[in-house]
Amino acid sequence: MDDKTIISFNNVSKEYILYKSDKDRFRALFFKPKNPKIHHALKNVSFEIKRGEAVGIVGDNGAGKSTLLKMITGVTFPTTGEVEVNGKVAALLELTAGFSLEMTGRENIYLKGYILGLEDDYIKKIEEDIVEFAQLGDYIDQPVRTYSSGMKMRLGFAINVNIEPDILVVDEALAVGDNAFKRKCKAKIKEIIGMGVTVLFVSHSTPSVQEICERAIYLRKGELIFDGTTEETVKIYEDFKAKEAEKKRKKKEQAKKKENNSQ
Numbered sequence: 429m430d431d432k433t434i435i436s437f438n439n440v441s442k443e444y445i446l447y448k449s450d451k452d453r454f455r456a457l458f459f460k461p462k463n464p465k466i467h468h469a470l471k472n473v474s475f476e477i478k479r480g481e482a483v484g485i486v487g488d489n490g491a492g493k494s495t496l497l498k499m500i501t502g503v504t505f506p507t508t509g510e511v512e513v514n515g516k517v518a519a520l521l522e523l524t525a526g527f528s529l530e531m532t533g534r535e536n537i538y539l540k541g542y543i544l545g546l547e548d549d550y551i552k553k554i555e556e557d558i559v560e561f562a563q564l565g566d567y568i569d570q571p572v573r574t575y576s577s578g579m580k581m582r583l584g585f586a587i588n589v590n591i592e593p594d595i596l597v598v599d600e601a602l603a604v605g606d607n608a609f610k611r612k613c614k615a616k617i618k619e620i621i622g623m624g625v626t627v628l629f630v631s632h633s634t635p636s637v638q639e640i641c642e643r644a645i646y647l648r649k650g651e652l653i654f655d656g657t658t659e660e661t662v663k664i665y666e667d668f669k670a671k672e673a674e675k676k677r678k679k680k681e682q683a684k685k686k687e688n689n690s691q
Contacts, residue, residue, distance in 0.1 A: 433514070434595060434626050435477040435500060440509035442470040442495050442650075469495040471650045472509070479515075479594075482627040484637035484644035484658055486665050491647040493630050497597050500628065515594025515626070518544070529573040533564055533583050536572055540587050554590050561616070562586035563609070582609065589616050596620055599630045614640070634662045 446465040447453040455461075470492045477483055485493050498504040499511045501519045527536050537558050541551035559568050562582045564575075572580060589596065598617065617640060621627050629640050637644055637658060644661035646654040654664050 432478045433476045433512075434479045435514075435628075436510070436512040437473050437475050437496075437499075438510040438512075440470055440473045440499070440506045440511055441468065442492075442499070442504070443468055443507045468650050470506075473647075473650075473652045474509075475645060475652065475655055477626060477628070479626055480621075480624040481643060482621045482629065482641045484641035484661070485628060485630040485647065486632075486634060486637060486644055486661065487647035487653075488669075490649065492650040493647055494599065495650075496647070497599055497628065497630060500595070500597060513595070516544075516591075517595045517597060518588040518591055518593035519597040519599075527572050527580060527584070530571055532571055533562070533568040533575070534559070536583065537587060540584075541591070544591060546591065554592075557590045558583075558586045561590060561612075585613060589613075589620060593625060595626045595628070597628045597630075634666065638662060 444467045445456065445461065446467050447456065447461075452461070456464075473492070473496070485496065487493055495504065497519070499506060500513055501517050502513075505511070528539055531539060534555070537555055538548075538551050562568065562585075564579055564583065567575065567579060568583075572583075575583070596617070614636075617627060617629070621640070627640070629637060631637050641658050643656070644658040645652060646661050646665045648668070653668075654661050
């Protein structure tokens with residue numbers, strides 16, 4: 429991996445064993461399962477992302493997007509192949525993960541900072557930026573258990589975008605709060621991109637991907653189908669979805685005709 433490459437996937441595959449029950453899963457801790465059913469979440473995926481790039485990841489549910497992001501954030505590891513990440517990662521995946529419900533919002537800023545490996549002085553430096561961005565008012569000094577789910581997500585987003593990461597991973601995290609706050613989140617991500625931070629943006633909203641990213645990767649059933657400009661990638665993705673929708677429509681029509689003929 430050269431100095432300009434911040435993320436590298438080299439022939440990466442990820443397999444999960446599917447168990448019929450929790451009992452089978454527990455038994456597998458002691459005995460190797462016979463003829464297990466394997467789910468191939470990723471299949472020989474290779475790509476490189478350079479420092480400062482904003483790259484969108486598109487694909488339907490089950491395409492492997494979340495598995496890919498979990499590997500970048502170190503939550504899971506490949507079955508085969510190599511993943512290299514060279515930088516501090518802030519992930520807008522589970523925004524509220526790591527919060528203590530009994531601690532105040534302000535105390536949770538420090539808790540999340542410690543989890544991310546930050547020092548006291550640095551957390552203190554960015555504390556007011558986080559408080560201002562989250563817009564929680566007096567609630568910032570109330571226990572997080574008193575927060576609505578939206579308030580927790582605001583705080584989680586504010587922390588992750590203000591820690592000055594090398595890599596920012598965003599997975600549908602813009603569905604935070606009202607429209608005004610969503611616009612604020614999107615503007616902050618654009619600001620971060622302008623500062624040279626590498627951004628990976630996963631969304632089912634292709635217009636959002638086109639607005640934020642110049643490059644996009646299209647995954648389908650664990651395979652990398654296309655990697656190019658966002659415009660090209662989105663066109664290929666949407667053309668495939670349109671063809672699939674047409675197939676389903678024709679299949680439904682044929683089934684209806686068959687049902688009518690049998691009556």
